[in-house]
Amino acid sequence: MKDSKKDMSELTEQEKSELKVEWLGVDGALVLLYIALACIYGYGMLNSIDFIIGIMAPGIAILITVGVFLKYCTEVFSFATGKKGGDKSKKE
Secondary structure (H helix, E strand, O other), rough: OOHHHHHHHOHHHHOEEEEEOOOHHHHHHHHHHHHHHHHHHHHHHOOOOHHHHHHHHHHHHHHHHHHHHHHHHHHHHHHHHHOOOHHOOOOH
């Protein structure tokens, strides 16, 4: 347990910034979207609104899943082709 604390204290500032969650990016948007959808779906269930429960919920879930999948596919593709220049610029 002490070794992991020692390892974390030895991280450079760049490594620490890479480990942080980007709340202003896609991750933060997904968290806010989850909260908003939970409120909308909860309202639909409490008031028995069939449109929200039967059509809107699955449709939005499908759109979010496809959107996140395509976003990460483009990130993987750009990493594989080297267009972002991430690790290829780190020549030591």
